Amino acid sequence: MNEFLTLMKSELLVTAIIFLLLFIKISKGLKNESLLPLVQVLLLVNFVLGFFFNSEGSLFGDMFTTSSLIAFQKSILNLAVYLISLLCAGWLKKTQHLAEFFLLMLSALLGMFLMISSDNLLIFYLSLELATIPVAAMANFDLDKKRSSEGAMKMILSSAFSSGILLFGISLLYGATGTVSFNELPGLLDGSPLQILAFIFLFTAFAFKLSIVPFHLWTADVYEGSPIAVTAFLSVVSKGAVAFIFMSTLYKVFQPMLDTWYILLVILAVATMLTGNLFALRQQNIKRFLAFSSIAQVGFILAGISSNDKIGTSAVVYFVLIYVFSNLAAFGVAAVISGQTGKENIDDYKGLYKTNPFLGWILALALFSLAGVPPTAGFFGKLFLLTAAGSTAAYWFITVAALNMIISLYYYLRVVRAVFMDKNEQPIEKIEISPSVKMALIICGAGIVLLGLLSWVFEHIESLQ
Amino acid sequence: MIPVLLILLPLLTGLVTFFIKDEKTARSWALLASVATLAVSLLGLTVMNDDTHLSHKAQWLQTIGSSFSVKVDGMGQLLCLLTAISFPLIFVSTWHSQYKKANNFFALMLLGQAGLMGVFVAMDALLFYFFWELALIPMYFLASQWGGERRIKATFKFFIYTFVGSVLMLVGILYLQSQTPDHSFSLQSFYNLGLPVRTQSWVFWLFFVAFAVKMPVWPFHTWQPDAYEQSPTATTMVLSGIMVKMGLLGVIRWLLPVLPFASWQNGDTVMTMAVIGIVYASLIAIRSDDIKRLIAYSSIAHIGLMCMALFAENKSGMQGVMIQMFNHGINIIGLWIMVEVIERQYGTRKLSELGGLAQKAPVMAIFFVIVALANIALPLTNAFAGEFLMFNSLLSAKTSYLYAILFTVFAGMGIILAAVYTLNMIRKIFFGELTTVTANAQDIKLNEKLAMGVIVILIFWFGVYPQGLLNITDELSQVLVNKMDISHLLRKQ
Numbered sequence: 001m002n003e004f005l006t007l008m009k010s011e012l013l014v015t016a017i018i019f020l021l022l023f024i025k026i027s028k029g030l031k032n033e034s035l036l037p038l039v040q041v042l043l044l045v046n047f048v049l050g051f052f053f054n055s056e057g058s059l060f061g062d063m064f065t066t067s068s069l070i071a072f073q074k075s076i077l078n079l080a081v082y083l084i085s086l087l088c089a090g091w092l093k094k095t096q097h098l099a100e101f102f103l104l105m106l107s108a109l110l111g112m113f114l115m116i117s118s119d120n121l122l123i124f125y126l127s128l129e130l131a132t133i134p135v136a137a138m139a140n141f142d143l144d145k146k147r148s149s150e151g152a153m154k155m156i157l158s159s160a161f162s163s164g165i166l167l168f169g170i171s172l173l174y175g176a177t178g179t180v181s182f183n184e185l186p187g188l189l190d191g192s193p194l195q196i197l198a199f200i201f202l203f204t205a206f207a208f209k210l211s212i213v214p215f216h217l218w219t220a221d222v223y224e225g226s227p228i229a230v231t232a233f234l235s236v237v238s239k240g241a242v243a244f245i246f247m248s249t250l251y252k253v254f255q256p257m258l259d260t261w262y263i264l265l266v267i268l269a270v271a272t273m274l275t276g277n278l279f280a281l282r283q284q285n286i287k288r289f290l291a292f293s294s295i296a297q298v299g300f301i302l303a304g305i306s307s308n309d310k311i312g313t314s315a316v317v318y319f320v321l322i323y324v325f326s327n328l329a330a331f332g333v334a335a336v337i338s339g340q341t342g343k344e345n346i347d348d349y350k351g352l353y354k355t356n357p358f359l360g361w362i363l364a365l366a367l368f369s370l371a372g373v374p375p376t377a378g379f380f381g382k383l384f385l386l387t388a389a390g391s392t393a394a395y396w397f398i399t400v401a402a403l404n405m406i407i408s409l410y411y412y413l414r415v416v417r418a419v420f421m422d423k424n425e426q427p428i429e430k431i432e433i434s435p436s437v438k439m440a441l442i443i444c445g446a447g448i449v450l451l452g453l454l455s456w457v458f459e460h461i462e463s464l465q
Numbered sequence: 466m467i468p469v470l471l472i473l474l475p476l477l478t479g480l481v482t483f484f485i486k487d488e489k490t491a492r493s494w495a496l497l498a499s500v501a502t503l504a505v506s507l508l509g510l511t512v513m514n515d516d517t518h519l520s521h522k523a524q525w526l527q528t529i530g531s532s533f534s535v536k537v538d539g540m541g542q543l544l545c546l547l548t549a550i551s552f553p554l555i556f557v558s559t560w561h562s563q564y565k566k567a568n569n570f571f572a573l574m575l576l577g578q579a580g581l582m583g584v585f586v587a588m589d590a591l592l593f594y595f596f597w598e599l600a601l602i603p604m605y606f607l608a609s610q611w612g613g614e615r616r617i618k619a620t621f622k623f624f625i626y627t628f629v630g631s632v633l634m635l636v637g638i639l640y641l642q643s644q645t646p647d648h649s650f651s652l653q654s655f656y657n658l659g660l661p662v663r664t665q666s667w668v669f670w671l672f673f674v675a676f677a678v679k680m681p682v683w684p685f686h687t688w689q690p691d692a693y694e695q696s697p698t699a700t701t702m703v704l705s706g707i708m709v710k711m712g713l714l715g716v717i718r719w720l721l722p723v724l725p726f727a728s729w730q731n732g733d734t735v736m737t738m739a740v741i742g743i744v745y746a747s748l749i750a751i752r753s754d755d756i757k758r759l760i761a762y763s764s765i766a767h768i769g770l771m772c773m774a775l776f777a778e779n780k781s782g783m784q785g786v787m788i789q790m791f792n793h794g795i796n797i798i799g800l801w802i803m804v805e806v807i808e809r810q811y812g813t814r815k816l817s818e819l820g821g822l823a824q825k826a827p828v829m830a831i832f833f834v835i836v837a838l839a840n841i842a843l844p845l846t847n848a849f850a851g852e853f854l855m856f857n858s859l860l861s862a863k864t865s866y867l868y869a870i871l872f873t874v875f876a877g878m879g880i881i882l883a884a885v886y887t888l889n890m891i892r893k894i895f896f897g898e899l900t901t902v903t904a905n906a907q908d909i910k911l912n913e914k915l916a917m918g919v920i921v922i923l924i925f926w927f928g929v930y931p932q933g934l935l936n937i938t939d940e941l942s943q944v945l946v947n948k949m950d951i952s953h954l955l956r957k958q
Contacts, residue, residue, distance in 0.1 A: 311528075373628070374598035380526075383591075383635075387529050390639050402636045406629050413624060420609055421617050455526040462528055 006055045007066050010074045013046050014110045025099040032098045039102050043082040050075040065119040069464040073244045074113055080237045080324045081109055086440035087332035088229035090339035104134035112241035121170045121180040132159045139226040151225025158218040162208030169201025182253050189256040196260055209242040213272040216295050223291035228338055231287055232331040235294045240320040247305050247316055265306040266397055273299030273404040280411045286334045286344050296408055303401050304385035307392050314462045315384035322381040325447035329366035332441050333359050340431045351427035352419045360419045362441050369448045371412040372405050380452035466518050467509035468535040468586040471545055472579050474502050479575030488567040495571035499552035506549035509537055530649040531591040539941035540787050544585040547794040548707050552578055558802040558916035559699045564611055577603035584711050590638045590650040601627055608696040619695035626688040630675035637671035655723045662726050669727035672720050679712030680768045683742030693761040698805040705764050706794040713790055716775050722948035729951055732776040733864055740875045742769040747882035756804050756814045766879050767793055774855035778949050782858025783942035788934040789851030799836035799920040806909050811902045821899035825906035830895045832917040837891055839924045841883045847924045850931035
């Protein structure tokens with residue numbers, strides 16, 4: 001019993017919060033003003049507890065496994081959810097169904113936790129569904145906006161499609177090997193055509209979730225239509241979780257088929273980076289812009305994964321951690337502005353620095369970090385990914401990745417330029433930022449500045465394996 | 466100890482400056498901070514002039530083979546001194562310039578200084594890259610916030626150009642790191658690398674493009690006149706006086722000794738590019754009507770000569786460039802100070818609108834003429850010794866005799882053309898009829914006299930006694946030239 005409690009600690013905590021919210025909702029219900037701080041405190045407690053009482057082991061006949069690295073990955077996701085609850089406070093306070101929103105978000109988080117911990121294709125499939133369906137409902141949360149429903153529809157259709165493919169892949173794999181356990185599969189894989197077919201189906205499902213090119217088409221529309229809190233959740237938490245399980249599946253289960261997936265990964269990494277970057281160049285809406293930029297970032301994650309090495313794992317986890325801070329800072333600023341003024345166009349950001357210097361600096365910091373410019377943490381994230389990739393890859397691959405950094409700098413700088421440019425007839429007026437949002441933005445900013453310089457963070461991740 | 470202080474002092478004082486709201490206080494604080502940095506630099510040059518004080522190593526990113534390894538070598542001494550002298554001079558001479566949000570301005574200037582110091586002392590490739598970019602970002606914001614009319618476009622171009630260069634360099638650095646036996650980023654292991662002849666060439670270009678953009682060498686120079694013209698003059702001084710030296714330092718420390726074969730192989734190409742740059746930039750300078758652009762182009766010509774001398778790959782060139790980096794910095798900052806005065810007092814930078822200033826502002830005329838003559842390396846001024854050494858090196862360049870002669874002749878033309886545009890500029894500003902702009906001109910103020918006085922003293926001091934500079938750089942340039950020796954490789958072929 002005790003083992004059950006410590007091993008499933010993260011899941012149980014989230015479940016407890018879910019039930020608490022449910023009880024509050026059905027008993028009497030709290031006003032948004034008092035419910036939101038309560039949820040924020042709960043999420044903070046949840047995040048802090050994630051660092052204590054961790055142990056390693058597996059449960060339910062090897063269906064569920066956890067380790068200190070997995071616990072750390074869950075902590076990253078916890079942190080991201082906590083930051084989102086702070087950053088999007090403006091929008092959250094205004095929604096009619098705050099409790100339901102968090103219920104959905106935490107259910108999705110629970111699904112992601114189970115997914116990262118899954119050691120069996122069945123539980124993996126179930127938890128992936130749990131992680132996806134609530135998000136589609138969340139995407140629809142701007143009830144009076146048509147685009148929001150459109151985004152949710154696209155999301156649910158593409159997820160249904162991808163999970164169908166995933167299920168097909170799983171059944172083929174089961175047919176070929178007779179097992180669904182992650183521990184038994186590697187020994188039974190020999191790279192026969194049927195197995196490769198099954199693997200490609202599985203890979204496709206992952207590609208859908210990570211919006212790897214050519215399965216990225218839903219991303220921009222869903223991001224644009226959804227409320228910013230949901231977009232942030234999708235692009236940071238959801239992506240991070242899938243990247244973790246994707247990496248561990250490749251390394252652990254499909255290790256015997258290394259030759260197959262390595263080449264696939266390299267080609268798709270290049271395609272993803274290029275497509276994301278080239279489309280981001282022309283975007284006007286900040287959410288679409290961030291959607292394509294996040295597609296490009298996934299390309300870099302793939303480059304890191306391709307190293308098939310311990311350093312690759314550390315680099316990806318580290319990158320996702322940095323990505324949480326950088327991307328959430330950018331989304332946070334966008335959320336504040338959109339919440340106050342409804343403006344989401346990059347052209348509207350012109351002269352932002354004049355009226356809102358704090359937001360201007362944070363956004364600039366975030367974009368520099370996403371672009372990978374030193375001294376921000378984003379540089380170190382990319383550096384480790386490229387170093388990891390460089391240990392195995394051909395150098396043309398690294399060069400292409402580096403050239404993509406240049407393209408990405410161009411469009412990130414375009415936004416920075418707009419922010420710091422002062423010619424605008426109707427600049428965004430001075431925005432009052434509530435203390436909790438300000439605190440979250442400062443946390444993100446501090447993370448962006450410090451995470452890279454403090455080299456022990458990376459060493460800590462390295463030591464977890 | 467010394468190098469760490471040189472980085473930390475401006476960094477920390479710079480961060481503090483962000484929070485000083487009062488303009489006067491911020492200004493004085495920045496000046497004080499830069500003087501303190503100068504004191505540290507002088508300490509390192511005189512009293513604490515030994516290895517224990519001049520180098521420092523700490524753990525940093527150990528997992529991928531990097532460390533916080535800094536050291537002030539001979540070239541570092543000169544460039545740190547240049548950086549340390551420049552900032553007080555810049556702050557004093559622009560004492561009366563008004564800046565909106567002055568605290569941010571001075572904070573960014575000091576952060577830029579920290580980055581530059583870091584570049585000059587870094588002995589680890591990753592650290593070098595880190596500071597290389599760190600120096601760039603404050604400059605970007607300085608130019609885009611406090612610059613001229615077309616600043617946004619100019620700084621955008623500037624940033625993109627330099628970033629393209631530096632990302633390519635990052636690829637090169639990562640490649641070299643993967644080739645070292647112990648996967649280390651340290652300069653020493655790069656020196657011991659001995660890369661195969663075939664791979665050297667493409668790595669060479671990855672690095673060289675980064676340095677060429679920074680210097681800038683033709684045809685990578687197009688960002689430079691715009692950036693110089695559109696930046697606030699204080700920033701232009703940093704860009705042209707100090708920042709271009711980052712490119713030269715990169716070539717000296719990180720390119721020639723690391724990839725000696727490719728450097729020799731591509732030497733002719735680079736020298737040709739540089740010599741085209743010299744003639745081209747000088748010709749444009751002659752036709753320029755804007756003083757800032759004129760000086761910007763003259764700077765391209767000077768840097769071109771330094772770049773040529775480096776690829777001549779002999780000791781006199783190496784040493785000439787090292788001392789010339791220092792002297793060029795001093796001279797060009799002097800020129801910019803004068804330009805700043807002219808622009809602020811008379812509201813124009815156009816040569817065609819100026820004239821007869823010598824009658825109204827004799828002190829300024831004297832200072833200007835001295836600095837301008839130093840800029841064309843007249844004997845007895847500081848630039849002469851360096852220029853002499855560099856021409857000396859060109860004649861004995863490691864290339865065919867015909868090329869050496871041709872390069873020398875064309876580079877020599879650069880000197881003649883420099884005399885043409887410099888004297889022409891002096892004539893148009895200070896002599897001839899008074900114009901409507903200059904009719905009520907006043908002479909320069911005390912703070913500018915002070916700054917110019919220091920510069921003129923330095924010009925004559927090192928003009929008469931260049932030995933001081935030569936002593937500092939002597940040992941290092943010999944060591945580097947030895948590393949560039951590829952005769953054993955050639956014999957093998």
